[in-house]
Amino acid sequence: MKIALLGYGKMGKAIEAIAIQRGHDIVIKTSEQSGYNITDADVAIDFSVPSAAFNNISNCINNQVPVISGTTGWLEQYNDVVSLCEKQKGAFIYASNFSLGVNIFFELNKVLAKMMAKVDDYNVDIEEIHHTQKLDAPSGTAITLAEGIIDNNTAYQDWKLDVSDKNTIPITAKRIPEVPGTHTITYNSAIDTIKIEHEAHNRQGFALGAVIAAEWLVGKTGIFTMKDVLALD
Template identity: 85%
Template structure:
């Protein structure tokens, strides 16, 4: 499989290593938004920056190249990508986190949210810790976790960064050097705390999940999620 890496930072390089180990070829690796011929690739993996993501993804869809994106911070244009993908009969996956373990964690989070929905004595919070080079806060993964809870618990209507009120989920975002990513969901009552946590040890899990998603999407048409890739939920 010939892969285009749109965004060649630390994640792009980790994806390259995994892809080569799995027998694929990297035909494009760029951190720019132009000067590449996307049709040279069978599939594209976008881990660029928010200002470049929409252009990268649209270029792939317009040229019938399946694309997966793990870039966060551009989702105000997500519905435009979905419309374009349907119009062009393209193939697209966005995930806030491609780690296989994290996507299982997303399912655990939603299941726990359903179980806790009637237990009003418990107060909820989300904490996420990442490396100091991560530009956005809260992380896309933390937002996905919050959205999964909101969908399954009527007590919460939204989320807020570093704030708490009765209707919104507080998300605490911490930035510490050399931390790949830790996400913790805590339900605390006067008598006990229930907690689930996912801790990444390195970037390899994110990279492997991205390559597996790229392998899965080739020859498909539509807008998908990692639930489709892993056949869960």
């Protein structure tokens, strides 16, 4: 499989190493190439920056190149990408986190939210910790977790960063050097605390999940998620 890496920072380099280990070729690296032809690739993996993501993804879809994106901070244009993908009969996956473990954690979070909807006197909060180079806060993963709770527990209608209001999930975002990513969901009551947590030890899990998603997407048409890739339904 010929892969275009749209964004060649730390994640791009981690993806490159795993892709090569799995027998793929990297034919485009956007931080090292300009004026590239995206059709040289069988699939594109976008881990760029928010200001570049929409154009990167649109270029792929317009040229019939399947594309996955793990870039966060651009989702106000997500529906535009969906419309374009449907119009062009393209193939696209967005995930706030491609880690296989995190996507299992997403589903565990939903199950717990359904359980907690049946009991009173618990308040939920989310904490996420990432490295100091991470540009957005809260993380896309934390937002996905909050949305999973909101969809499964009518006590909550929104999330806010560093704000605790009624019917709102407070998210705390911390930035600490060399932390790949830790996400904690905590339900507190006067009697006890229930907590679930995912802690990444390095970037390898994110990179492996991205390559697996790219392998899965080739040859397909439509808009998908990691639930489709991992058959979590």
